[in-house]
Amino acid sequence: MPDSSPLPPPEAGGPGRAANRSLSVTDQIRDAILDGTVSAGERINEVRFSKTLEVSRTPVRAALQALAGEGLLDYAPNRGFTVREFPLSAIVDAYEIRASLEGVAARFAAERGLSAEERAIIEESLVAGDKLLARGEFAEGDLTIYRGINGDFHDTLLGAARNRMLAEMIRICHHVPMSSSRNIVAFEHRDVRRRHDDHHRIYDAIMAREPWRAEVLMREHVSGVKSSLVKSLIERGEQADIVNGSAAG
Amino acid sequence: MPDSSPLPPPEAGGPGRAANRSLSVTDQIRDAILDGTVSAGERINEVRFSKTLEVSRTPVRAALQALAGEGLLDYAPNRGFTVREFPLSAIVDAYEIRASLEGVAARFAAERGLSAEERAIIEESLVAGDKLLARGEFAEGDLTIYRGINGDFHDTLLGAARNRMLAEMIRICHHVPMSSSRNIVAFEHRDVRRRHDDHHRIYDAIMAREPWRAEVLMREHVSGVKSSLVKSLIERGEQADIVNGSAAG
DNA sequence: CCGCAGCAAAGTGAATACAATTCAATCCGA
DNA sequence: TCGGATTGAATTGTATTCACTTTGCTGCGG
Numbered sequence: 001m002p003d004s005s006p007l008p009p010p011e012a013g014g015p016g017r018a019a020n021r022s023l024s025v026t027d028q029i030r031d032a033i034l035d036g037t038v039s040a041g042e043r044i045n046e047v048r049f050s051k052t053l054e055v056s057r058t059p060v061r062a063a064l065q066a067l068a069g070e071g072l073l074d075y076a077p078n079r080g081f082t083v084r085e086f087p088l089s090a091i092v093d094a095y096e097i098r099a100s101l102e103g104v105a106a107r108f109a110a111e112r113g114l115s116a117e118e119r120a121i122i123e124e125s126l127v128a129g130d131k132l133l134a135r136g137e138f139a140e141g142d143l144t145i146y147r148g149i150n151g152d153f154h155d156t157l158l159g160a161a162r163n164r165m166l167a168e169m170i171r172i173c174h175h176v177p178m179s180s181s182r183n184i185v186a187f188e189h190r191d192v193r194r195r196h197d198d199h200h201r202i203y204d205a206i207m208a209r210e211p212w213r214a215e216v217l218m219r220e221h222v223s224g225v226k227s228s229l230v231k232s233l234i235e236r237g238e239q240a241d242i243v244n245g246s247a248a249g
Numbered sequence: 250m251p252d253s254s255p256l257p258p259p260e261a262g263g264p265g266r267a268a269n270r271s272l273s274v275t276d277q278i279r280d281a282i283l284d285g286t287v288s289a290g291e292r293i294n295e296v297r298f299s300k301t302l303e304v305s306r307t308p309v310r311a312a313l314q315a316l317a318g319e320g321l322l323d324y325a326p327n328r329g330f331t332v333r334e335f336p337l338s339a340i341v342d343a344y345e346i347r348a349s350l351e352g353v354a355a356r357f358a359a360e361r362g363l364s365a366e367e368r369a370i371i372e373e374s375l376v377a378g379d380k381l382l383a384r385g386e387f388a389e390g391d392l393t394i395y396r397g398i399n400g401d402f403h404d405t406l407l408g409a410a411r412n413r414m415l416a417e418m419i420r421i422c423h424h425v426p427m428s429s430s431r432n433i434v435a436f437e438h439r440d441v442r443r444r445h446d447d448h449h450r451i452y453d454a455i456m457a458r459e460p461w462r463a464e465v466l467m468r469e470h471v472s473g474v475k476s477s478l479v480k481s482l483i484e485r486g487e488q489a490d491i492v493n494g495s496a497a498g
Numbered sequence: 499c500c501g502c503a504g505c506a507a508a509g510t511g512a513a514t515a516c517a518a519t520t521c522a523a524t525c526c527g528a
Numbered sequence: 529t530c531g532g533a534t535t536g537a538a539t540t541g542t543a544t545t546c547a548c549t550t551t552g553c554t555g556c557g558g
Contacts, residue, residue: 019326020519020541046510056543057510065311069318071414077268078549080510093357093412100349108342163342165320165425169418176414269511295540305513310540327519327540501558511548518541525534 021055026063028053033072033083034177040085044073071172086177088233095226098173101166102154103219106202108161110211118160122203125153129196137189146192153199157206157218191228195221270304275312277302282321282332283426289334293322320421335426337482344475347422350415351403352468355451357410359460367409371452374402378445386438395441402448406455406467440477444470 018024029049032038044064050057064081067073073081086094114122129149132142158167198221205214267273278298281287299309313330316322322330335343363371378398381391407416447470454463 022541023326045508047508058542058544061510062310062314062541065314066318069315071417077272078510090412090414094414096357097350097353097412097415097418100353101346104346104349108345163339163346165339165343165421166346168320169346169421172414172418271511294538296538306540307512307514311511329540499558501556503554503556505552505554507550507552509548509550512546514543514545516541516543518539520537520539522537523535526532528529528531 020059022059022062022066025049025053025055025059026066029060029063030067030070030072030175033067034175038083040083042083044081044083046080070175072175091176092226092230094173094176095222095229098170099219099222099226101170101173102158102222103215105158105161105163105166105170106206106218107211107215108163108166109157110206110209110214112160112162113209114160114206118156119207121152121156125149125156126196126200126203129199133189133193133196138192143187143192150195150199157202160206195225198224269308271308271311271315274298274302274304274308275315278309278312279316279319279321279424282316283424287332289332291332293330293332295329319424321424340425341475341479343422343425344471344478347419348468348471348475350419350422351407351471352464354407354410354412354415354419355455355467356460356464357412357415358406359455359458359463361409361411362458363409363455367405368456370401370405374398374405375445375449375452378448382438382442382445387441392436392441399444399448406451409455444474447473 018027029038038044046057046060046064050060053060064073065075068075068081072084074084075081129146132146132149158170161167198217202214202217202221205217267276278287287293293313295306295309295313299306302309313322314324317324317330321333323333324330378395381395381398407419410416447466451463451466451470454466
């Protein structure tokens, strides 16, 4: 017993938001993975983490199992967990998968209809985006604001699909490094304008109760983000040969 | 210590196949959920399971977390795990999601190409299916055989997509009760014949390196299984009003 | 110098003990 | 009689300990 007091909560992770230590540790380890504190392919040492986070191995193991379920870690019996590697091809694939899934979500939303609250949020996101884009160029911090607007649009539509499994799968796609919807890969004003126009058209299709059109538009929308990513990577001279044939599509 | 001997492996679950107890327990609990031994919506008691399976709570908790990651269980902090309920609408949705995902898998396979081994397995499944269907009607046990043939075709194609995340998501869809590809919902000879013809066409599209065609065909193929399920449920007089508008697809 | 057997250290797996929370029944008080 | 606080049993969360597996090193033999 290293400590005399019964249980002084080690809430070191910041504002004590998580319900219990396992969840808190899960968030901390996930962040460490996503921001590269622990590098890809690296093997995770349970005792090391438990010492760093000042908890026992139990919540650490719980967190690792949860993160393995999210697809961020690999597990091998008697050998523990390793950080899964995401080659560029896997990242590009994740966009394709997400495009397909969000397309289905848009179709479901069009079939099932939106609640008044959902309509309000989406329309607000459309208006806010219009206003932000009206000036013709971005000021400092505008992109961060648009990230939020974009997230609101997609999250609300996803909720309107009323299917939990679908939501969880898309959430997993978002956790693939660089694949999050909060990462606006196109920083050009013209590209963001185009993406925002997509939002308008998707919303129109959903309100017109045209499921098939909503699906196709959403698919193309997300797929377009992928293409922008691939294009920008190529322009930056990064190894683009990893990307498979459909990259230009 | 309830036992004098150091560790007499409780391998009660059958042939000791799993690498460790957590994995073994995971399989046992999953089976219990899927075959209805524990009913949907039920709250899971950790100590009860640990006594039944004659292990400690530790591997039971590990198993529950893993199954929550698979989407079979819900977790609430300080309240434990409950068996997730799958209303008919969720099952139908799972077919739509799977159709979309397997469509992407077929496209990837067409883009990336098949290995010699994969071609061999698929061609064998096609030939075996042709032979089985040639007689014009099913004998006892034929459907079980076709279940295996069908599984080989889909699993091999999924492997050829060379994307782990995609494979895991489809696997999750399969774990939704009644949604497994091993469940041939159409028991009519004519319907199975039609499904098997789909397999031929999908394979042709992949070998012809026509990704888009492969995707559309696979999507329609899986979606057709959903329609058959819905139709048979309606004919059996089950409450079909739960199914949403796209049922007739 | 290379290879392999054996041993020691490190790490994971499982069980048990303990803390904290939830939940239900009960006991008051209005 | 109803509502709410209280208490205790049941259940989950965390820590610790022990058992087993893996792994890398060391030393012996070829």
